[in-house]
Amino acid sequence: MSLLKYIMKQGWKAIKKADADRIAKQPEILNTNFESCIPYTDSINPLHQLNLYYPFEYDMDKDGILPTIIDIHGGGLMYGDKELNMRYCQYLASKGFCVMGMSYRLLPDTDLQGMISDIYTSIHWLEKNGPKRGFDLSKVLLTGDSAGGHLTSLIMCIQKSKELQKVYSVEPFKSDISAVAISNGVCEMHDYFSFFPSLNKMIDREIVSMILGKSKKNAPWKDFMSFSQVMVKADKLPAVLVIGAENDPFYRQTLWLMENLTKHGSKFETILWKKEDGPHLGHVFHIGHYEWQESMITNDKMLEFFRKNIF
Numbered sequence: 001m002s003l004l005k006y007i008m009k010q011g012w013k014a015i016k017k018a019d020a021d022r023i024a025k026q027p028e029i030l031n032t033n034f035e036s037c038i039p040y041t042d043s044i045n046p047l048h049q050l051n052l053y054y055p056f057e058y059d060m061d062k063d064g065i066l067p068t069i070i071d072i073h074g075g076g077l078m079y080g081d082k083e084l085n086m087r088y089c090q091y092l093a094s095k096g097f098c099v100m101g102m103s104y105r106l107l108p109d110t111d112l113q114g115m116i117s118d119i120y121t122s123i124h125w126l127e128k129n130g131p132k133r134g135f136d137l138s139k140v141l142l143t144g145d146s147a148g149g150h151l152t153s154l155i156m157c158i159q160k161s162k163e164l165q166k167v168y169s170v171e172p173f174k175s176d177i178s179a180v181a182i183s184n185g186v187c188e189m190h191d192y193f194s195f196f197p198s199l200n201k202m203i204d205r206e207i208v209s210m211i212l213g214k215s216k217k218n219a220p221w222k223d224f225m226s227f228s229q230v231m232v233k234a235d236k237l238p239a240v241l242v243i244g245a246e247n248d249p250f251y252r253q254t255l256w257l258m259e260n261l262t263k264h265g266s267k268f269e270t271i272l273w274k275k276e277d278g279p280h281l282g283h284v285f286h287i288g289h290y291e292w293q294e295s296m297i298t299n300d301k302m303l304e305f306f307r308k309n310i311f
Contacts, residue, residue: 002206004202004203004206005108005206005210008076008078008203008206009078012075012076012078012079015079016079019084019288022288022289023083023086023087026087026289026290026291027291028087029087029090029091029094029290030056031055031056031094032053032054032055032056032090032093032094033053033054033055033056033057033058034051034052034053034054034089034090034093035051035052035133036051036082037049037051038050038051038052040102040121040122040125040126041118041121041125045105046081046103047081047103047104047105047106047118048103048105048118048121049082049102049103050082050100050101050102050103050122050125050126051082051083051086051089051100051101051102052098052099052100052130052133052135053089053090053092053093053098053099053100053101054066054093054098054099054133054134055093055094055095055096055097056094058098058134060133060134063134064134065098065131065134065135065136066096066097066098066134066135066136067097067098067136067139067141067178067306067307067310068097068098068099068100068126068130068135068136068137068139068140068141069089069092069093069097069098069099069100069141069142069143069306070099070100070101070102070123070126070140070141070142070143071085071088071089071092071099071100071101071143071144071148072101072102072104072119072142072143072144072145072148072149072151072152072155073085073101073103073144073145073148074144074145074146074147074148074149074184074186074284074287075106075146075147075148076146076147076186077106077107077112077115077147077150077207077210077211078106078107078108078210079106080103080106080148081103082101082102082103085101085145085287086101087290087291088286088287088288088290088299089101090290091290091296091299092299092303095300095303097141097303097306098130098133098134098135098136100122100126100130100135102118102119102122103118104118104119104122105118107207107210107211108210110213111210111211111212111213111214111215111219112211112212112213112219112221112225113168113169113213113219113220113221114213115151116151116154116155116158116168116170117168117169117170119151119155120155120170120171120173123173124171124173127173127174127175137173137174137175138175139175139178139310139311140173140175140176140177140178141177141178141179141180141181141306141310142155142156142177142179142180142181142238143180143181143182143183143302144181144182144183144185145182145183145184145185145284145287146183146184146185146186146250146283146284147186149182149183149184149185149186149187149257150185150186150187150227152180152182152185153180153182153185153187153227153230153231153257154224154227154230156177156180156234156237156238156240157227157230157231157233157234157237158170158172158230159172159173159176159177159234160233160234160235160236160237161230161233161234163233164224164230164233164234166220167220167221167224168220168221168224176238176311177238178238178239178306178309178310178311179238179239179240179241179305179306179309179310180237180238180239180240180241181240181241181243181302181305181306182240182241182242182243182257183243183244183284183286183287184243184244184245184248184250184253184254184283184284185227185242185253185254185257186250186253187226187227187228187253187256187257187260188226188227188228188253188256189204189207189208189211189225189226190204190226191204191252191253192204192207192250208225211225227257227260228256228260231260231261231263231264231266232264236266237261237264237266238309239267239268239269239305239309240261240266240267240268240269241268241269241270241271241302241305242254242257242258242261242268242269242270242271242272243270243271243272243286243298243302244270244271244272244273245272245273245277245281245282245283245285246272246273246274246275247273247275247277247278247279247280247281247282248282248283249282249283250283254272258270269305271298271301271302273294273298277294278294280292281294286298286299
């Protein structure tokens with residue numbers, strides 16, 4: 001393992017501890033039900049599990065099936081699992097949705113194709129098993145934050161392109177995606193840490209090397225890793241909501257995402273928090289701190305966007 005990769009892994013360990021402390025102190029959301037640690041493939045790997053969330057006292061026979069939200073957690077592609085966004089998913093479910101959040105294998109133990117494959121496998125599991133649990137798979141709403149926003153941006157394009165499906169060796173899920181929300185998305189494979197100029201290029205090279213995996217430059221996805229690269233293969237994208245904050249150190253990635261959606265000709269809406277709104281409104285604040293007033297405003301607006309774009 002290279003020294004830089006080791007340093008990065010140690011950094012994510014520190015973030016993991018901080019996240020665990022934060023979650024332990026947060027108020028629980030009592031008006032939801034959930035199923036946890038469900039394997040979505042024949043594997044003993046705990047990163048091949050998912051969680052399902054429902055409104056409190058939800059009864060499919062009485063209430064009918066509900067729109068489906070699929071959440072893809074962030075973590076720099078190197079950290080996190082289905083528990084990271086648990087409170088956030090509970091909040092979304094409490095507002096009248098069925099929600100699925102999955103774990104997926106991470107760098108450097110897999111590559112970008114492996115992560116995309118895991119997410120597709122979890123969605124195919126949901127296609128088969130979700131309807132009998134109340135998930136309406138004709139109303140699919142996709143959301144992801146940070147690196148999960150990157151994966152979300154890829155998946156919404158892969159769904160629209162047979163060429164990309166072949167590149168990533170996945171079968172599309174049957175339903176169209178009604179709408180997508182990308183929160184503080186880091187969707188381009190360069191200038192991750194532009195606020196650390198001396199390390200920026202080295203980190204970029206290390207991450208790209210891990211994303212390419214053992215195949216390196218022969219990886220079929222080497223030219224289809226960023227949203228700007230895959231969007232040209234998808235004719236029409238679903239409705240997109242871009243959520244960002246000027247106090248996010250990755251805010252330039254949010255700006256690039258909006259620029260690329262404009263270049264693509266896709267209509268999109270935004271929720272953008274200004275610097276003067278408060279320094280606490282930084283990277284994925286509305287997911288990590290669902291209980292803040294600004295977070296509830298953001299997440300409720302996202303759900304309004306979803307509701308109006310369900311078809």
